[in-house]
Amino acid sequence: MTITRATPVLMVDDVGRAVAFYCDILGFAFVVGVLESSRETVAVWPAPGPLAFALVECGQARFMFETRAALAGELPRFAETKIGGSLILYLDCDDLDALYARLSERTPFLKAPHKTFYGTRECSFQDPNGYVLTFAEAVAQTTTPPETPA
Known part of the structure; x- marks a missing residue:
């Protein structure tokens, strides 16, 4: 087995705020997001509504941001995990x-x-x-x- 990439998933309270910091301050590019309300994917920033998930990248670095609710829905142990x-x-x-x-x-x-x-x-x-x-x-x-x- 060869690992081809590692992309951390960071739990955040507000995905949009995290994306704004990484894109507007650090210079990352918005790749894709998922709207909280409809689970629709979006490829434009700023997004047309609150996000449950987003992926940003800069060069070889990629980060995913996900709300506590979204992460806990998949892995319940995140319901009480500190951000x-x-x-x-x-x-x-x-x-x-x-x-x-x-x-x-x-x-x-x-x-x-x-x-x-x-x-x-x-x-x-x-x-x-x-x-x-x-x-x-x-x-x-x-x-x-x-x-x-x-």
């Missing part, structure tokens, strides 16, 4: 400084851009539902050429 939580959505990006500059006026950061001991620069913030997103950019490794004997 937000103890996971970090770790996203590789190609211009951390531009991302930070663009977002720092619109959302509070938990951690500003910093270099890690494992060769990345990262910054973290919390989305409106309490999920933590960490954006990371690889740091160019510089190597010192070996000394040549005199």
Whole structure:
């Protein structure tokens, strides 16, 4: 077996609010949604009504958002599960400084851009539902050429 993609499903109170944050603030694209009232699928954003489910994507990253009611209807254990939580959505990006500059006026950061001991620069913030997103950019490794004997 080969896993070809992982797409987290994030439980949220308001799918439309989550989509607006990810699309309008982070630059994700709306792919599809399901209206709460009719279970009709929609492919336009903003949607013509409250959503029970939505899928957004940016590059290789995809997230699904689903209301507690919709998730609990399929898996009852979600009826009492806390929204937000103890996971970090770790996203590789190609211009951390531009991302930070663009977002720092619109959302509070938990951690500003910093270099890690494992060769990345990262910054973290919390989305409106309490999920933590960490954006990371690889740091160019510089190597010192070996000394040549005199």
